[in-house]
Amino acid sequence: MATYTKEHEVAYYECDVNQTMTLPSLVSIAIKVSEEQSSLLQRDKTYIRNLGVTWVIVSYHITLQRLPYVGEKVTFSTEAKEYNKYFCYRYFWVHDKTGNELVKIEAVFALMGIEDRKLSRVSEEIIAPYESQKISKIKRYPRIGKIDHGKKQSYRVRFYDIDSNLHVNNAVYFNWVFDVLGFEFLTHYQPKELTIRFDKEVAYGQTVDSHYEILEEQSAVQSLHEIKIADTTNCEAMITWEKRS
Amino acid sequence: MATYTKEHEVAYYECDVNQTMTLPSLVSIAIKVSEEQSSLLQRDKTYIRNLGVTWVIVSYHITLQRLPYVGEKVTFSTEAKEYNKYFCYRYFWVHDKTGNELVKIEAVFALMGIEDRKLSRVSEEIIAPYESQKISKIKRYPRIGKIDHGKKQSYRVRFYDIDSNLHVNNAVYFNWVFDVLGFEFLTHYQPKELTIRFDKEVAYGQTVDSHYEILEEQSAVQSLHEIKIADTTNCEAMITWEKRS
Numbered sequence: 211m212a213t214y215t216k217e218h219e220v221a222y223y224e225c226d227v228n229q230t231m232t233l234p235s236l237v238s239i240a241i242k243v244s245e246e247q248s249s250l251l252q253r254d255k256t257y258i259r260n261l262g263v264t265w266v267i268v269s270y271h272i273t274l275q276r277l278p279y280v281g282e283k284v285t286f287s288t289e290a291k292e293y294n295k296y297f298c299y300r301y302f303w304v305h306d307k308t309g310n311e312l313v314k315i316e317a318v319f320a321l322m323g324i325e326d327r328k329l330s331r332v333s334e335e336i337i338a339p340y341e342s343q344k345i346s347k348i349k350r351y352p353r354i355g356k357i358d359h360g361k362k363q364s365y366r367v368r369f370y371d372i373d374s375n376l377h378v379n380n381a382v383y384f385n386w387v388f389d390v391l392g393f394e395f396l397t398h399y400q401p402k403e404l405t406i407r408f409d410k411e412v413a414y415g416q417t418v419d420s421h422y423e424i425l426e427e428q429s430a431v432q433s434l435h436e437i438k439i440a441d442t443t444n445c446e447a448m449i450t451w452e453k454r455s
Numbered sequence: 456m457a458t459y460t461k462e463h464e465v466a467y468y469e470c471d472v473n474q475t476m477t478l479p480s481l482v483s484i485a486i487k488v489s490e491e492q493s494s495l496l497q498r499d500k501t502y503i504r505n506l507g508v509t510w511v512i513v514s515y516h517i518t519l520q521r522l523p524y525v526g527e528k529v530t531f532s533t534e535a536k537e538y539n540k541y542f543c544y545r546y547f548w549v550h551d552k553t554g555n556e557l558v559k560i561e562a563v564f565a566l567m568g569i570e571d572r573k574l575s576r577v578s579e580e581i582i583a584p585y586e587s588q589k590i591s592k593i594k595r596y597p598r599i600g601k602i603d604h605g606k607k608q609s610y611r612v613r614f615y616d617i618d619s620n621l622h623v624n625n626a627v628y629f630n631w632v633f634d635v636l637g638f639e640f641l642t643h644y645q646p647k648e649l650t651i652r653f654d655k656e657v658a659y660g661q662t663v664d665s666h667y668e669i670l671e672e673q674s675a676v677q678s679l680h681e682i683k684i685a686d687t688t689n690c691e692a693m694i695t696w697e698k699r700s
Contacts, residue, residue, distance in 0.1 A: 238468035
């Protein structure tokens with residue numbers, strides 16, 4: 211299978227007050243690394259668009275040993291591991307310089323018709339160079355719980371939030387999901403496991419509500435998230451947290 | 456004089472829908488390059504903090520031939536050119552691979568006491584390794600006009616907007632200043648000259664109003680900006696624009 215690896219030195223502007231990388235930055239760099247691999251394999255965006263389709267991210271399942279810190283030299287690796295009729299399973303790993311795994315991202319991608327905005331089958335032509343394994347089953351990730359007694363905060367889509375397709379970039383949802391938890395929480399807890407699913411695109415000009423609920427059970431802290439526009443859910447997430455030492 | 460240069464390949468997440476670099480990204484990378492130079496000259500943040508002071512950015516005066524585009528390989532160069540009793544004048548240049556100047560940034564820095572938050576004199580100990588020229592006069596940049604008939608939009612400070620000192624990072628002001636102009640304007644005009652002055656820090660938990668006014672006179676388009684909290688002005692900016700071709 212084709213693995214692609216890129217070194218990365220963590221910049222101060224990719225980090226928050228904890229001096230560790232933000233999730234939006236982490237995910238943005240991961241996607242850049244996967245785009246570089248696709249270009250090397252002659253499957254860049256233009257090639258894909260010429261087939262009338264475009265990649266969309268369905269979900270991420272992220273497990274974190276720890277977040278890379280400012281100035282740290284890490285590697286981002288990626289591999290398009292498996293695919294079935296409609297979904298491609300791409301993995302990412304962030305390792306420190308001695309080879310310890312810091313972060314693992316399991317990403318589910320799908321192809322969407324540019325015109326009809328409908329799911330499109332994964333064709334051999336697109337997938338072959340990645341040497342992915344064809345599987346028949348659909349992989350399942352942890353079920354994201356529903357918010358029972360939530361709070362919310364509004365976020366207006368900003369010009370810099372949108373992609374060239376005029377929809378909000380997936381990395382921005384992490385900003386909405388994390389920001390709503392506030393300074394106290396985000397400086398006392400660090401994420402250990404995160405599942406996020408993108409259900410419906412958000413466009414420029416819209417305002418979303420970032421709903422959340424924090425569940426504490428003995429030492430385990432979990433947060434549930436829903437990004438909604440009125441009654442429509444655009445994105446759901448669930449994060450398991452650990453107290454910072 | 457000590458010039459420091461770094462290559463940079465423009466990432467998709469540093470660009471907006473125009474496929475060119477955003478000002479927040481441009482300025483963030485420039486600052487990173489200057490921090491690298493300071494580290495090389497043994498004048499990193501820790502060294503400066505141990506003297507009881509910290510660098511603050513007073514203003515930027517930016518002239519743009521064009522913004523770097525996604526995937527472009529450019530160089531960022533910087534030089535701490537001049538200083539006087541209280542201010543240091545650091546220049547940045549972005550060049551394309553054939554050596555054409557794309558962007559020039561003239562930045563004014565000052566040292567502020569960590570305890571008393573007051574301006575501190577520029578000491579020989581701090582400035583010597585940069586081989587800057589000592590000048591007696593205070594450099595003047597274009598006067599930023601006052602808004603006469605403005606509109607405004609509110610921006611709540613987000614967790615990822617703040618620095619390790621708990622104040623809003625200077626790059627975020629560019630987001631507030633640009634975003635308020637909206638999609639139509641930002642996809643039809645490109646910035647040619649920008650002057651921004653940081654008057655008063657904004658802290659986490661605050662909400663600012665981004666005021667603006669667009670002045671059109673024959674073919675010249677200029678925008679005036681004020682970032683305010685109630686009657687206090689935290690930041691002012693003036694941008695000259697050119698119609699995109």
